[in-house]
Amino acid sequence: MTGIHADIDALKGLHGALVKYRHTQRDVTARGEDQIRATRASLEAKASRCRTQLELSQAELGACQDRAARAAADDTTRGPVDCSGYARAVEQYGERLEAIRRWQQRIDAEASQFQGIAGRFADLLENELPRMEEHLVAIIASLEAARRVQAPASSS
Amino acid sequence: MISRPDQDGDQQLRLLDDAWGKAAEYWRDGTARQFGAAQLTPLLQESRSYLEALRKLMETLEAAERDTEG
Secondary structure (H helix, E strand, C coil), X not given: CHHHHHHHHXXXXXXXXXXXXXXXXXXXXXXXXXXXXXXXHHHHHHHHHHHHHHXXXXXXXXXXXXXXXXXXXXXXXXXXXXXXXXXXXXXXXHHHHHHHHHHHHHHHHHHHHHHHHHHHHHHHHHXXXXXXXXXXXXXXXXXXXXXXXXXXXXHC | CCCCHHHHHHXXXXXXXXXXXHHHHHCCCXXXXXXXXXXXXXXXXXXXXXXXXXXXXHHHHHHXXXXXXX
């Protein structure tokens, strides 16, 4: 049985592998898209938090600079008001926001480039692979039919 | 730990390649050669290209998450 029908069994194995491949790679492509969406959302959330912190720091720096200006005009105050901590915070949040924006731009560019190859692969999974599977089924059926015809003749 | 989609895709590609190797041991006629050359080989090549592009993109996404933490 194994010797005579080994080719048919092997083809059935290949057919099963192709069907499984189509389903699992569909899942792979969907997970890839999910990951792109998740990272974009994560970066947008980080950018939003960073913008809020930057605006807050800018407001605090502005208030500090106002106090410093009033202190400079008032001879009775003990000394100059130090706003350097607020200025550092504004600088750090600004740099962080800029870094997030650069990553967002890079991901947009790379994801856009990726969409071309992903589209071709999706088309292959949705259209060409089922045709390959059908072709293989037809080949298997043809081999099985030929064996059925050959079997009585070979036994006589 | 959840595996990355490109890694799972690579594993599935290896399984399909193995299945083709096993089938090719018994199926060696002209139809097999044509099927291999015209259909299966392009599928494997296109899959490799896709999975390589996906791997690079996944690495960029991971780097973006790491670099913007904190």
